[in-house]
Amino acid sequence: MQLTAEQRAVLEGARGPYLAQCMRWLVEWGQVMGARRLIPVTNTHVLLPAPNLMARGASERTIETYVGGLKQACSYRTAPGCLCTVHTLFLTMDELDVPENTPGEVRRQREVAELAAKAGFINTYTCTPYLAGNVPLQGEICAWTESSAVVYANSILGARTTRHGNESAIAASLLGVVPEFGVLLDEGRKGTLRVEVSAHLDSPTDWGALGYFAGKLAGLGIPVFHGAPRPTQDDARQLCAALATSGGVSMCHIVGVTPEAPTLEAAFRGDVPAESATFTDETLRQTYAALRNHTGEEIDSVILGCPHASLGEIAAYAALLEGRRVAPGVRLWVNTARGIKAYADQIGYTRIIEEAGGRILCDTCPTNMRMAARRIVTNGFKQAHYARGMVGAEVIVAETAACVRAAVAGRWLGDE
Amino acid sequence: MSEVLEIRARGVVKGRAAGPALVADATLSFWGEVDPVTGQVIAVGHPLEGRSLKGVVLVIRSTKGSSATPMVLNLAQLEGTAPAAFVNVEVDSLAALGCIVNRIPMVTDLERDPFEVIRSGDHLEVDAEAGVLRVMTAEGGLW
Numbered sequence: 001m002q003l004t005a006e007q008r009a010v011l012e013g014a015r016g017p018y019l020a021q022c023m024r025w026l027v028e029w030g031q032v033m034g035a036r037r038l039i040p041v042t043n044t045h046v047l048l049p050a051p052n053l054m055a056r057g058a059s060e061r062t063i064e065t066y067v068g069g070l071k072q073a074c075s076y077r078t079a080p081g082c083l084c085t086v087h088t089l090f091l092t093m094d095e096l097d098v099p100e101n102t103p104g105e106v107r108r109q110r111e112v113a114e115l116a117a118k119a120g121f122i123n124t125y126t127c128t129p130y131l132a133g134n135v136p137l138q139g140e141i142c143a144w145t146e147s148s149a150v151v152y153a154n155s156i157l158g159a160r161t162t163r164h165g166n167e168s169a170i171a172a173s174l175l176g177v178v179p180e181f182g183v184l185l186d187e188g189r190k191g192t193l194r195v196e197v198s199a200h201l202d203s204p205t206d207w208g209a210l211g212y213f214a215g216k217l218a219g220l221g222i223p224v225f226h227g228a229p230r231p232t233q234d235d236a237r238q239l240c241a242a243l244a245t246s247g248g249v250s251m252c253h254i255v256g257v258t259p260e261a262p263t264l265e266a267a268f269r270g271d272v273p274a275e276s277a278t279f280t281d282e283t284l285r286q287t288y289a290a291l292r293n294h295t296g297e298e299i300d301s302v303i304l305g306c307p308h309a310s311l312g313e314i315a316a317y318a319a320l321l322e323g324r325r326v327a328p329g330v331r332l333w334v335n336t337a338r339g340i341k342a343y344a345d346q347i348g349y350t351r352i353i354e355e356a357g358g359r360i361l362c363d364t365c366p367t368n369m370r371m372a373a374r375r376i377v378t379n380g381f382k383q384a385h386y387a388r389g390m391v392g393a394e395v396i397v398a399e400t401a402a403c404v405r406a407a408v409a410g411r412w413l414g415d416e
Numbered sequence: 417m418s419e420v421l422e423i424r425a426r427g428v429v430k431g432r433a434a435g436p437a438l439v440a441d442a443t444l445s446f447w448g449e450v451d452p453v454t455g456q457v458i459a460v461g462h463p464l465e466g467r468s469l470k471g472v473v474l475v476i477r478s479t480k481g482s483s484a485t486p487m488v489l490n491l492a493q494l495e496g497t498a499p500a501a502f503v504n505v506e507v508d509s510l511a512a513l514g515c516i517v518n519r520i521p522m523v524t525d526l527e528r529d530p531f532e533v534i535r536s537g538d539h540l541e542v543d544a545e546a547g548v549l550r551v552m553t554a555e556g557g558l559w
Contacts, residue, residue, distance in 0.1 A: 025516060032428050032512045047487060055491045057453045062494040087483075145483040165486030165513045182509065219443065220478055220506050248443065248480035248508045293460065367448070386448035389458035 001030050001179070002037050010175065018072055022171035029168055030179025038177035039184070043136045043159070044084045045129045045144040046173055047166035048074070048116050052090035052105045053370045063108075070112050078120030079176025085124040085134045086116060087145050088308075092363040093125070100369045121173070125363040126337035128237070128308040130157065133339065138259050141184060143172035147244030148237070148307050148382065154251030156236050158259035160184045163250050183222075183250045189260065191253050191267040192221035194276035197228035199284040203399035204313075207231055208238035208381035209287040210279055215247030217277055224253040224267040226276075231257065234313055241307050242381040291384050294375055294394040294412065301373040301393070302326075302407040303366050304400065305335035306380030311343050313400075314360075318349035320404040326357035327410025331373070334358060335365040358407070367391060377406045421551040424527045427544030428507055431521035434541040435500040437551075438472040440464050441531040445481025446488035446514070455497025473540040474499040475530050479511040486514035493518040501542040503530055503549060523549060 003011065011023040026038060048070050051063055078084045089109060091101045113123050124132040127146045130153065136142050138158035144150050145164050153159040162182045164172070172178045182188045195214050201207055214223045223243070231239065231254065243249040252258070253267035261267035304317055317334055326332045334353060336344070341360050344350045350360055366373065367386050373393040378384050384397035396412055406412050440463040444450070449459035455470040469492070479485055485508075492498040502515055502522040515522045521544040534540070534551055541550040 025513070028429075028516045029509070029513050032507070032516065033509055047484060049487075051487075051491055054447075054488075055452050055495075058491060058495055062491060065494055066491060147481060147483045150483065163483055163509050165483055165510050165517075167486055167490075167517045168513050215480075219480070220508055245445075245481055248478060248510070388460035390448055392458075 001027060001035055003027065007038055007177070019076065019174060022174055025167050026171050026175065026177065026179055030181060033179060033181040035179035035181040037180055039141060039180045040176060041141050041143050041172050041178045042082055043134065043140055043142040044082060044169050044173040045087055045134065045142070045146060045149060046084060046121065046169040047087045047145045048112055048121065049087070049089045050091070050105055050109045050112060053100050054090040054368065056370060067108060067112065071115055073170045073174065074112065074115035074119040074121070076119060076174045078173045082173060082176050083122070083134060084120060084173040085122045085129045085132065087125070088127050088365065088368055089125055089363045090368050092361060094362060098371065100371050124337060124339070126308050128337060131308065131310055131340060132337040141178065143169050143178045145169045148241035151240035151244050151249055151251055152237060154183050155240060155253065155258050163248065189251060190222065190269045190271070191224035193218045193223045194273050195223050195225050196276045196278045197225055199279050199281045201229060201235070204232070204234040204238040205379045205381070205397065205399040206284060207235040208242040209284050211239040211242030212246045212291070212381045212385070213279055213283060213287045214252070214277070215243040215245060215249050218243070218247045218249050220248045222251055222253065223249065224255065224261070224264065226255050226264050228254060234310055237307050237310070238380065245382045245385050288397060291381065292396050293388060294396050296375070297411040299375045299377050299396070299406055299410065299412055300330060301366065301376040302330060302332045302403050303335070303376055303378040303380070303383055303387070304333070304403060306365055306378065306383035309334055309336040309340065311340050314340065314344045314349045316400065317404070318352040320401060321356035321358060322352050324356055324408050326407045330407055330410050332358035332407045333366055334360045336360060336362060338362045377403050377412060379403050419553055421533060423533070423549040423551065425503070425523040425547050425549045426525040427521070427547045428512060428524050429515040429520065429522040430544050431519060432543050432545060433473070433501040433521050434539065435471045435473045437475055437534050437536055437538045437540045438464065438467060438469065439475040439531065439534050439536045441477060443477050443480040445479065445485060447482035447484030449481065450488055450492070452488045452491035452497060453495050455492060468497070469499045470497040471500050473501045473503060473542055475503040475534050478504050478506040479508040483510060485510040486517055489514035489518055503540070503542065505530065523547065
């Protein structure tokens with residue numbers, strides 16, 4: 001890989017051993033992934049979480065070493081001109097009366113938060129930076145963690161980011177460069193799998209099903225959706241999250257929606273494959289059925305907002321819950337970014353949701369916290385998929401109105 | 417361990433390591449599907465569900481899913497439960513990053529289909545410097 005004299009000097013230690021290590025991560029990663037150079041990055045979304053119960057039972061030494069690494073990263077300054085926002089945590093900074101949210105871990109996270117803010121990171125604590133003020137421009141080079149947000153940035157906004165992990169995103173934030181490979185390059189954005197959509201997609205969760213189906217087939221490739229109706233923003237968010245759950249997708253093309261895919265030909269850069277996968281009403285039904293693993297109807301948790309809920313979704317949740325009451329013993333959580341909750345507080349949605357017995361959870365989500373639950377109803381395919389293993393709960397994935405009906409009844413009543 | 421099969425491969429992340437093979441023609445996300453403390457695969461319905469990744473040479477199609485995969489790999493490395501090496505058919509940028517940061521060797525582009533010639537429990541030596549994978553199997557080998 002070709003490095004500038006300045007990049008080489010950093011690699012050789014001119015700015016100290018930690019930044020040399022950051023440069024080594026980026027250079028080695030770039031070499032492995034086929035990059036020829038490092039290019040400027042103006043937008044990052046980084047992971048700075050204390051492990052908490054994500055690493056339940058880990059030794060104190062492991063946690064201290066990991067958090068020590070985060071603190072070290074936060075003792076530098078983010079690169080000038082680079083907007084650096086921060087991903088979700090494994091706990092919430094709010095006082096929360098659940099055993100998973102321990103005061104000791106919150107204190108540890110606050111120490112990191114303070115250093116991060118001084119370093120220039122903006123502590124948004126969300127998986128949806130694009131809802132919290134970080135909306136990259138078309139073509140903007142980004143370095144984002146959060147697999148669902150990566151797909152959204154590339155596919156819906158037309159920005160460019162490869163799938164980043166914590167170390168690469170931190171290094172990019174401090175050094176202001178990323179290795180140029182994959183979807184950062186025009187040829188790396190070419191579709192690899194054609195998906196013909198004939199199913200009726202009536203809710204964001206239905207779009208999640210489409211993503212869950214296609215992600216598994218696409219693997220690390222780039223699915224192209226043809227024949228689908230125009231998605232709403234929330235539809236697109238569910239699609240992107242599910243694609244990066246069953247698959248390792250960096251981007252997709254929705255023909256007529258993705259900025260660089262006005263036509264099927266454009267999505268494949270002229271090379272349209274004859275063969276395609278098809279997503280029919282029957283595939284849609286099967287995709288829901290395959291993920292659900294409940295053995296009974298009683299429920300204890302309803303989780304909405306994976307990815308973090310938009311203001312529009314919170315308004316819809318409030319409308320469904322107004323004047324109703326969540327059943328005793330059922331936890332109804334709405335996960336969102338703190339900035340979105342501030343709006344919800346001010347507009348009054350929070351009050352309606354809380355009066356109904358629900359709660360708005362910021363900074364994290366129950367799966368990230370490995371919250372204890374036995375049977376979960378959720379409107380997110382990503383949440384449902386991971387909650388099965390991370391929480392050890394049975395899951396029912398369903399569109400929002402069915403989730404709220406279940407919350408009020410205290411039992412799963414079916415989709416209709 | 418009477419038979420040895422040498423397979424040419426491309427070294428992705430340099431280094432050498434050995435261990436028992438854990439094989440699945442499947443993809444895996446480390447965050448959400450692997451517990452870094454026990455080293456076990458926790459994904460419900462995954463072909464490796466309940467299996468430990470500690471010290472194994474992980475032969476899978478690729479990683480997928482969460483961007484916290486390098487983080488979980490880092491925690492697993494600190495806890496001593498990480499795989500010894502990766503043999504992946506396709507290279508996900510997140511597995512590559514996790515292997516670079518944690519100095520775990522990785523190879524890809526095998527000249528043979530690993531799911532045809534490697535079985536879980538075979539002893540594997542991964543030499544990502546020379547680009548060679550050695551498979552040692554007991555009786556009843558696959559070739």
